[in-house]
Amino acid sequence: MNLQQLETFRWVASLGSFTKAAKKLNTTQSTISMRISELEQELGVQVLDRSGRQATLTRSGKDLLRHATQIHKEVTEIKAVVANPETITGSIKMSVAELIALSWLPELVAGLARLYPNIDIELEVGLAGTILDRVENGEADIGLVPQVGPFGSELEANLLGTVDFAFMAAPSLDLPKGTLSAQDLADWPLISLGPNAVLSQVEEQWFQAGGATARKQDRSNSMEISAGLVRSGLGVSFLPIFYYAEDIKAGRMRILDVDPRPAPISFFCVHRSANVTPIIRKVIDIATGLDGFSGAAPSLAQDI
Numbered sequence: 001m002n003l004q005q006l007e008t009f010r011w012v013a014s015l016g017s018f019t020k021a022a023k024k025l026n027t028t029q030s031t032i033s034m035r036i037s038e039l040e041q042e043l044g045v046q047v048l049d050r051s052g053r054q055a056t057l058t059r060s061g062k063d064l065l066r067h068a069t070q071i072h073k074e075v076t077e078i079k080a081v082v083a084n085p086e087t088i089t090g091s092i093k094m095s096v097a098e099l100i101a102l103s104w105l106p107e108l109v110a111g112l113a114r115l116y117p118n119i120d121i122e123l124e125v126g127l128a129g130t131i132l133d134r135v136e137n138g139e140a141d142i143g144l145v146p147q148v149g150p151f152g153s154e155l156e157a158n159l160l161g162t163v164d165f166a167f168m169a170a171p172s173l174d175l176p177k178g179t180l181s182a183q184d185l186a187d188w189p190l191i192s193l194g195p196n197a198v199l200s201q202v203e204e205q206w207f208q209a210g211g212a213t214a215r216k217q218d219r220s221n222s223m224e225i226s227a228g229l230v231r232s233g234l235g236v237s238f239l240p241i242f243y244y245a246e247d248i249k250a251g252r253m254r255i256l257d258v259d260p261r262p263a264p265i266s267f268f269c270v271h272r273s274a275n276v277t278p279i280i281r282k283v284i285d286i287a288t289g290l291d292g293f294s295g296a297a298p299s300l301a302q303d304i
Contacts (some may be wrong), residue, residue, distance in 0.1 A: 001042050003075065006068045008035040009047060013065050014154075014274045015138045016054035024138040069274065079278045091120035092279050095131040095140040098223045099163070099240055100267065104290055105144075111286045116279060127221065129196035135270055142283050143270045146198045156273045158284050162264040164241045165199070167256040168248075172233035179257045182210020189235030190214040191226045198265065199223075203238050206262055227253075238262070 011021040012032065022029045040046055047061035057065060079088065092112075096105055101123075109121055126134070128147060134140040136152055144160070151157050167185065169175055175188060186207060192200050192214075200219075207213055218235060220226050226237040227244060231252050239253075247253045269287050271280050 001039060003071070005035045005039040006071060008032055009039055009061075009064065010068045010072060010274060011138065012036060012048060012055050013057055013061065014272065016056065018055060020138055072274075073276065076276050076278060076281075083278070085115050085278075086117060088116050088278060089118045090279070091122060092142065092277075092283070093122040093124075093140045094142045094144065094283070095124050095126055095134050096144040097128060097131065097146055097267070098125050099146075099243060100144045101125045102224070103243060107290055108283070108286050111290075112279070112283060115282060119279060127194055127196040128198040132270065135272060138272065138275075141271060141275065141277075141280060144267065144287065145270060146265045146267050147270075148198060148202060148265060151268075151270060154273055155270050157268040157270045158288060160267040160269055160287055162266050164264050165202070165238055165262055166241050167236055167258055167262075168230055168239050168244065168253045169236045169256060170231055170233040171251060171254055173236070175236075175256065179259050181259060182207045182212040185236060185256070185258065186212040186214055189216045189218060191218050191220070191229045191235040191237040193223065193226065194219055194221050199238050202262065202265065206260075209260070 008021065008025065011024050012018055015021050015024065018029050018032045018036075022032045025032070036048060040048075043060070043064070045060040046058050047064050048055045049058055049061075105123070109123070112119075112121060124140070128145040131140065131143040131145045132147075132151070132155070135143040136154060146163070147157070167180075169188070173188070176184060190203065192203055194200065203214070216235075218229070220229070223239065227239055227247070229235060230237045230239070231247065236256065241248070241255065244253060248255060269284050271284075
């Protein structure tokens with residue numbers, strides 16, 4: 001038995017699929033099958049039940065998984081403490097929310113690249129629901145996402161900070177002055193992200209709490225596209241205050257006074273609990289310690 005076999009077993013057990021494990025480990029399904037067969041042959045027991053649509057753990061497999069997980073943690077700790085970072089190779093896939101990609105992601109990538117110069121960093125931008133799906137399926141190692149509800153039991157989340165959002169519109173849209181209720185705002189076009197976005201869920205919950213539904217809703221898959229439509233006077237959108245502070249100061253957009261005021265949205269760094277590596281640990285350390293963050297629950301928002 002060797003570490004490669006145990007890691008292969010861990011990923012098959014975690015993802016429930018030889019195909020997904022092969023994709024995650026950048027190898028072939030036949031190689032995955034061979035490693036598991038060799039492991040079972042050496043142990044003299046079956047550790048995975050392959051009879052169903054998903055590979056599931058046998059009783060022996062559950063025992064093995066506990067030991068394999070502990071070994072993985074120990075090996076990770078050794079690499080983190082002893083290994084020269086320049087000797088660490090491989091890749092990390094990060095799936096991130098657009099706001100992070102447009103603001104402090106370059107600092108995170110630069111810090112990681114300085115520490116681990118020989119790793120490949122793969123980046124993609126997506127909506128929160130899609131990002132979480134990719135992390136849960138093992139298609140991304142790290143997700144940097146906003147979230148207002150609980151995470152799945154297989155995910156570990158570290159708080160990055162909170163961001164103040166507000167409903168915004170261009171002065172040219174000529175919305176009523178004063179405090180607006182959900183009923184007042186429902187008559188105006190709402191520019192929103194797709195249904196897989198946390199911000200869309202927050203918007204919907206806000207309108208529902210006020211007994212209203214947005215009558216006209218235009219969707220895009222980009223916060224920046226939404227902001228551009230707002231600047232053009234085409235509707236109202238729910239946007240981060242700190243990122244559009246210059247637009248607000250320049251009079252291109254204004255924050256709407258609404259009641260109730262939406263609560264800040266928390267952003268997290270998430271990964272599979274079973275997937276911990278020195279690189280993932282370092283991503284978490286850098287992301288939670290960037291300039292502008294303070295303590296365990298830093299705020300990304302700024303007063304304007």
